[in-house]
Amino acid sequence: MAELRVENLTKRYGGDTVVNHVSFTVAQGEFCILLGPSGCGKSTILRLVAGLERQEEGAIVIGETEVSGLTPRDRDVAMVFQSYALYPHLSVYENIAFPLRIRKTSRREIDRQVRQAADLLAIGELLNRRPREISGGQRQRVAIGRAIVRNPSLFLFDEPLSNLDAKLRGAMRVELAGLHRRLGATTLYVTHDQVEAMTLGQKIVLLDAGVIQQIGTPRDLYDRPANLFTAAFIGVPPINLFAGELHRAAGGVLARFAGFAVEMGDCPSLVPHLGQAVTVGIRPESVRVGAGDVMAVLEHAEHMGSEVILYARVGEARIIARAGADFRVALGASLRLSVDSQSLHLFREGRRIEGRI
Amino acid sequence: MRGLHRLGFLLLVLAILAASLFPFLWFVLTSLKTQVEVTAIPPRLVPSGSLAFYRAALQEYNLLHFMKNSVIVAGFSTLGTLCLSLFAGYALARLRIRHKPLIMGSLLLVSMFPQISIAGPVWRILDQLGWLNTYQGLIVPYITLTLPLGVWIMTGFFRELPRELEDAARVDGCSHLQTLFKIIVPLAAPGVFTAAILVFIYAWNEFFFALLIMTQQPYQTLPVGIALFQGQYTIPWGEIAAASTMATVPLVLLVLLFQRRIVRGLSAGAIKG
Numbered sequence: 048m049a050e051l052r053v054e055n056l057t058k059r060y061g062g063d064t065v066v067n068h069v070s071f072t073v074a075q076g077e078f079c080i081l082l083g084p085s086g087c088g089k090s091t092i093l094r095l096v097a098g099l100e101r102q103e104e105g106a107i108v109i110g111e112t113e114v115s116g117l118t119p120r121d122r123d124v125a126m127v128f129q130s131y132a133l134y135p136h137l138s139v140y141e142n143i144a145f146p147l148r149i150r151k152t153s154r155r156e157i158d159r160q161v162r163q164a165a166d167l168l169a170i171g172e173l174l175n176r177r178p179r180e181i182s183g184g185q186r187q188r189v190a191i192g193r194a195i196v197r198n199p200s201l202f203l204f205d206e207p208l209s210n211l212d213a214k215l216r217g218a219m220r221v222e223l224a225g226l227h228r229r230l231g232a233t234t235l236y237v238t239h240d241q242v243e244a245m246t247l248g249q250k251i252v253l254l255d256a257g258v259i260q261q262i263g264t265p266r267d268l269y270d271r272p273a274n275l276f277t278a279a280f281i282g283v284p285p286i287n288l289f290a291g292e293l294h295r296a297a298g299g300v301l302a303r304f305a306g307f308a309v310e311m312g313d314c315p316s317l318v319p320h321l322g323q324a325v326t327v328g329i330r331p332e333s334v335r336v337g338a339g340d341v342m343a344v345l346e347h348a349e350h351m352g353s354e355v356i357l358y359a360r361v362g363e364a365r366i367i368a369r370a371g372a373d374f375r376v377a378l379g380a381s382l383r384l385s386v387d388s389q390s391l392h393l394f395r396e397g398r399r400i401e402g403r404i
Numbered sequence: 405m406r407g408l409h410r411l412g413f414l415l416l417v418l419a420i421l422a423a424s425l426f427p428f429l430w431f432v433l434t435s436l437k438t439q440v441e442v443t444a445i446p447p448r449l450v451p452s453g454s455l456a457f458y459r460a461a462l463q464e465y466n467l468l469h470f471m472k473n474s475v476i477v478a479g480f481s482t483l484g485t486l487c488l489s490l491f492a493g494y495a496l497a498r499l500r501i502r503h504k505p506l507i508m509g510s511l512l513l514v515s516m517f518p519q520i521s522i523a524g525p526v527w528r529i530l531d532q533l534g535w536l537n538t539y540q541g542l543i544v545p546y547i548t549l550t551l552p553l554g555v556w557i558m559t560g561f562f563r564e565l566p567r568e569l570e571d572a573a574r575v576d577g578c579s580h581l582q583t584l585f586k587i588i589v590p591l592a593a594p595g596v597f598t599a600a601i602l603v604f605i606y607a608w609n610e611f612f613f614a615l616l617i618m619t620q621q622p623y624q625t626l627p628v629g630i631a632l633f634q635g636q637y638t639i640p641w642g643e644i645a646a647a648s649t650m651a652t653v654p655l656v657l658l659v660l661l662f663q664r665r666i667v668r669g670l671s672a673g674a675i676k677g
Contacts, residue, residue, distance in 0.1 A: 099571050120577040132572035136590045146576040149586075193576070203575075 048233050049110030049200040050075045051096065056105035058091055058257075065091050066102070067257040073201075073250070076231045078224075080248035082238060084280070088257040089237045093203050096235060098122050109200050120149075125194035126203040129210060131186045133178035133193075140165075140174040143192045164192040167226075184215045191223075195230070204236040208243060220246055241281055245269070253277055275397045278328045284356055284367045286392070287334070291327040293320050293393075302327060302391060305364035306341050309388050316401050317393075325400065328392035331356065334368035339385025345378055357382070428652065435645035442642050457642035458650070465640075467647050470629030473618075474651075476539055477625055478607035481546035485554045485603045486596065488547065493558025494584055498570070508559070515552035519612050527616055537620045545613055550603040557602075561595030562588060597665045605655055626651045 051073040058066040066088040073079040081089040094100045096107055098119035107114050114122045125146070133142050141148075143164055147157045165171045168188040173181055178189065187207060194202055207223075208216045224247055227234060238244055244251050245265040253260045253268060253276075260280075261273040272278035278286050291304025299313035304327040311317060336357065343359035343366060350372075357368045359382055368384065376382060393400040434442060435458065436451035461467045496504060526545055527536075535541035565588060573583040589596065611627040618624045624632070630647045633640050 094571075097571075097575050099574060118579075119574040120579065124575065126572065126575045128568045128572055130566060130568050132566070132568040134569065134572075134587060145573075149577040149582065197576075 048075050048231065051201055051233060051235060052108040053092070053096070054106045054108070056092065056095060056102050056107065058095060058100065058102050065257050066095070068105070069259055071252045071259065071262055073233055073235055075233055077249050078227050078234045078236065078247060079250045079252065080236050080238060080244040081252050081254060082241060082244040083254035085239055087254040089254050090205055093205050093235060093237050097124055097126050097203055123199050124201040124203055125197045125199040126205065127190045127194050127207045129206040131190040133186055133189055135178055138174065139170065139176050139178070139181070139189050142178065142189055143196055146193060146197045160196045164195045167195070168192050183211055184219065187211065187219060191226070200233065202232045202234040204234065206238055209240065223247060241283070253280065271399070272392060273399050275326060275394050278392055278394070282330060284331050286328045286330050287366050289327045289364055291325055293317055293323060293325055295321055302393070305366070306361045307386060309386060309391060311388050320395055320400055323395060326394040328394065329386050329390060331367045332369045333386060333390035334366060335385045336368050336370045336374070337383055339383050341384045343382045343384050345376055345380055345382055348378065431645040431648050434641060435649045437642060439642060457646035461643045461647040461650065465633055465643055465647065467629070467650060470624055470626045473623060474608055474626040477542050477546065478604050480539070480543045481550065481607040482600050482604045484543065484547040485550045486600055488551060489554030489558045489599060490589065492555045493562050494588060496555065496559045497562035508556070511552040511555055515549070523612070523616055526613070530617060536617055537623050539623065541617050542614060542625070546607045546610065550606050554599045554603060557595050557599040558592065561592040565591055594665045597662055601658060601662055608655060
């Protein structure tokens, strides 16, 4: 196991810069997620780290070695692909053994490693089958097995769960987390699915258009989004965003937006932004339903079983709120809403304003 | 109405089949006749089943000698074409090469030249090299002529294979060549087979260049050897028929044996597999 350091990485295709001066570190044994919408460059970063592509600028350091000049075989990384990329003409056993055979490991050692990996992944009975004869979830395990036997310095995962159905994906997520706890492997994991990112990641690197938007723990990204992109990208249902303004009032600073007027208290960090157009973000669970003096009209309600997602209108603006499972109000009825100043996220020109000292 | 439709279709198929198989059938029948039956008027349809012509073709006309030459020439041509088109096909399918369509197009163009237009230059080159009446004198032109076919088939096959497999092989520690031989070639086996059989058939049947280049009996291939059975005043129809049958049967068997692979090979690229 080793640390991964990516410094100032840049990749261009023709005139397009798909990875733009990206720097981040994955500590030894850390599970790091590269998250972003499709086309944000996250898979390209993974391929650059694997050595399948060459960068125009920047360095990739695994452990103590700068690997930019090395071929994939000399980088000591293992990769699990979205399509699993199992070799169709080889049995499950041979698929898992393949990287060891290429490295001319002894027959006995190969057998030991393959059986150990198969036990760990509970695919012992499948060893003689061909990839086309096993299910998607089993193929995924085989692909992971092929990565594990290598005992590499670094694991790379390229959207490994996106070809599985929703139920299996949930189960595999739990298994992957368990596997990582057991192996303690340094892992770089690409996904566009924020649920995977939030549940698996110890660190998330959020990308958009080849540029890092924020690096942090899942909690950091959710609780303190550094910019509008992060705020809007993370969270299901998504954060409510309103155009608003900051005013001076008797009690300090007042945030006005979409019919709300929220006292922010006496907060010096907000003073430079007084009178300026800002964007106000409120997570759906921070909207209190049933109290307050803002009136909203309920347009739609989604009953999720454990909770109800409310879609309401306040004047011209639309707002999403969460309510308990026992919530009962007819569509078209009026709701009282209020928000707490502590739960507001303020952004000016797309960047977060720290509202609290 | 439907029945009539089907009947019409069946008759059409039978007619086409009969037309294409008739010459083959006729020389198979002829080969099994006796000398008297061959020239009988009216012609006899059912032969007596004599193997005399086969014996004569093998012993008097030394058919096995020509067959040996054909196996050598067709075999090495197939090997050569396969090797080259494997590498060329992989490069053209996968590497970033400029003017790829132009390269593919010119390859196709080469295969379109009428043989007669290149016969002269080829003969002169071989003459200069002293390669007339040598195996390589025929093998090298055959490889050149069948290379476009091979490259096109292999390129088509390699393009169809998922790129992630190659990426996986590279990360698993394969060099480019190991990737090609351990992953790509086994998966493109239907294409390799198709190319091999088509090239082999071409080289086995080719007459014009063989006649031009192999003027001495020790190096002549089957088509030329059989054609030269005829003397100045006689045409030994029965022996020619027997020899032709023996030259054709291996090919027919080969094609029947691999027919599923060939069909898959020829239709590759048409549908995603």
